[in-house]
Amino acid sequence: MRAGGRVLAARRTAPVALAGRWELPGGKVAPGETLEQAGVREVREELGCEVRCVGVLPRQVPLAWPLVLHVVVADLVDGEPVPQEHDAVRWLAADQLEEVGWLEGDRPFLDLVRGWL
Numbered sequence: 242m243r244a245g246g247r248v249l250a251a252r253r254t255a256p257v258a259l260a261g262r263w264e265l266p267g268g269k270v271a272p273g274e275t276l277e278q279a280g281v282r283e284v285r286e287e288l289g290c291e292v293r294c295v296g297v298l299p300r301q302v303p304l305a306w307p308l309v310l311h312v313v314v315a316d317l318v319d320g321e322p323v324p325q326e327h328d329a330v331r332w333l334a335a336d337q338l339e340e341v342g343w344l345e346g347d348r349p350f351l352d353l354v355r356g357w358l
């Protein structure tokens with residue numbers, strides 16, 4: 242999720258192995274959903290705000306099988322992110338992307354994210 246030239250990072254609380262690490266917020270695609278629909282739904286559920294998708298980053302990162310991480314680029318269009326499941330959020334400008342401890346799966350997307358800010 243981006244707004245004003247910054248991207249939102251969110252700090253996970255679960256599972257224990259991932260707690261305290263930062264991610265680009267999202268979640269699993271439900272049956273019948275597109276990536277974009279899942280992104281809009283997950284942001285609404287986890288952060289209580291509305292986004293509009295503008296693209297998908299040209300990279301896919303395998304996680305624990307069978308999960309594959311994709312990143313949808315989306316603009317905040319209504320509300321402000323209020324974390325429901327994360328314990329912190331931060332808006333990061335391009336030169337701040339290294340300031341948080343990203344999950345390994347999210348890290349390969351950072352150069353591409355920088356290009357979208």
Ligand SMILES: Nc1nc2c([nH]c(=O)n2[C@H]2C[C@H](O)[C@@H](COP(=O)(O)OP(=O)(O)OP(=O)(O)O)O2)c(=O)[nH]1
Nearest residue numbers: 259264265267268269304305308310344345346347
């Ligand atoms: N974003 C991210 N997720 C990761 C990484 N490594 C890893 O195992 N995961 C796992 C954690 C979660 O099981 C899954 C992401 O799903 P989620 O927990 O955010 O999504 P969700 O809201 O659909 O979750 P749930 O309802 O199934 O609990 O990917 C990583 O590097 N980055």
